[in-house]
Amino acid sequence: MSSPQREWFEKDYYAVLGVPETAPQKDITKAYRQLARQLHPDANPNDPAAEERFKEVSSAYEVVGDPDKREQYDEVRKMGPVGAGFGGPGGGFAAPGGARFDGADLSDLIGNLFTRGRQGGAGGSQAANTGPRRGTDIEATLTMTFDDAARGATTTVNVVSDVRCPDCFGSGAAVGTAPLVCPDCSGTGAVAEDQGFFSFSSPCPRCGGRGRIIERPCVTCSGLGSVRRPRQVKVRIPQGVRNGQRIRVKGRGGAGANGGPDGDLYVRVQVEAHDRFGRDGDHLLLTVPVTFSEAALGADVSVPTLDGETVRIRVPAGTRSGRTFRVRGKGIATSKSTGDLLVTIEIDVPNEVNDEERAALDALDAARTSPPVRAHLEV
Numbered sequence: 068m069s070s071p072q073r074e075w076f077e078k079d080y081y082a083v084l085g086v087p088e089t090a091p092q093k094d095i096t097k098a099y100r101q102l103a104r105q106l107h108p109d110a111n112p113n114d115p116a117a118e119e120r121f122k123e124v125s126s127a128y129e130v131v132g133d134p135d136k137r138e139q140y141d142e143v144r145k146m147g148p149v150g151a152g153f154g155g156p157g158g159g160f161a162a163p164g165g166a167r168f169d170g171a172d173l174s175d176l177i178g179n180l181f182t183r184g185r186q187g188g189a190g191g192s193q194a195a196n197t198g199p200r201r202g203t204d205i206e207a208t209l210t211m212t213f214d215d216a217a218r219g220a221t222t223t224v225n226v227v228s229d230v231r232c233p234d235c236f237g238s239g240a241a242v243g244t245a246p247l248v249c250p251d252c253s254g255t256g257a258v259a260e261d262q263g264f265f266s267f268s269s270p271c272p273r274c275g276g277r278g279r280i281i282e283r284p285c286v287t288c289s290g291l292g293s294v295r296r297p298r299q300v301k302v303r304i305p306q307g308v309r310n311g312q313r314i315r316v317k318g319r320g321g322a323g324a325n326g327g328p329d330g331d332l333y334v335r336v337q338v339e340a341h342d343r344f345g346r347d348g349d350h351l352l353l354t355v356p357v358t359f360s361e362a363a364l365g366a367d368v369s370v371p372t373l374d375g376e377t378v379r380i381r382v383p384a385g386t387r388s389g390r391t392f393r394v395r396g397k398g399i400a401t402s403k404s405t406g407d408l409l410v411t412i413e414i415d416v417p418n419e420v421n422d423e424e425r426a427a428l429d430a431l432d433a434a435r436t437s438p439p440v441r442a443h444l445e446v
């Protein structure tokens with residue numbers, strides 16, 4: 068690093084000119100002109116201190132008086148404390164706490180800071196190639212019966228994904244060999260390129276950013292360390308799973324690279340419809356038909372449950388079609404709670420009646436003493 072550039076860390080040019088760091092360019096120029104008139108050697112003959120001060124002000128204005136240089140100066144000052152010095156015969160940067168960096172270290176520090184901004188994170192994208200990489204997540208669909216979804220089940224799903232190569236065990240190298248550390252980047256996966264004051268990193272062209280070289284690739288995986296294979300994965304589906312719910316199976320996804328962990332498998336459950344029951348959250352829904360006389364006179368009705376048992380509910384006299392009765396604890400059981408069975412009454416109206424039934428219905432209608440059913444609609 069050249070001497071003028073080192074001064075950017077050592078000196079506060081804004082303080083030299085007596086202006087704040089946020090000062091507009093015109094204020095910097097105004098301050099410089101005032102100081103230059105006061106400190107000019109012609110106005111201060113035989114005054115070495117004034118002459119030295121004049122040179123300091125001129126140097127400061129040469130940097131912050133130029134908008135482009137000022138922008139660079141501001142960026143550099145953000146990387147180090149104001150007033151930190153390059154001391155000693157060999158140079159070096161003194162940071163707070165006594166830590167020191169020589170010229171090469173400081174160049175790397177600045178280069179890394181600028182590289183992070185261009186690569187979207189500390190260490191850059193090249194460094195990520197050399198470290199452990201997590202495998203990809205995969206997804207599979209599982210179709211279940213209504214009963215299995217309610218009770219829970221252990222089953223298998225078929226997936227196709229990357230798996231660790233069985234011959235090289237993920238190294239990518241042929242059997243009996245091992246990957247070598249790239250001599251050009253020393254295993255970092257990136258090489259630095261100095262461009263004046265700053266240093267920029269780029270992927271190592273020899274190893275492609277991997278940080279290692281495989282001289283004899285594995286014939287099974289062609290040096291990738293993984294192969295794509297169909298496989299079956301055993302999955303435990305918890306009781307009460309809902310249609311469309313995703314179940315995570317940790318570590319059963321795609322194979323990781325460079326010693327990284329495997330990805331996860333996500334199983335999306337599709338639940339088939341039941342021929343009797345419906346579902347609302349953890350509640351079971353059931354429609355039960357009753358006769359007109361049962362609804363009118365009241366009755367005890369047996370209704371089935373999902374577990375194969377039956378329960379009896381009391382249908383009070385005068386029950387209308389659409390009324391719902393709750394049977395507690397007979398719904399879907401989950402790890403947290405159990406829903407209820409909601410029974411909806413539906414009065415069965417025959418499509419056809421015989422002569423005897425018609426006569427009975429006519430007699431019932433004739434014996435009716437309550438107001439006509441449509442009295443409220445009459446004008």
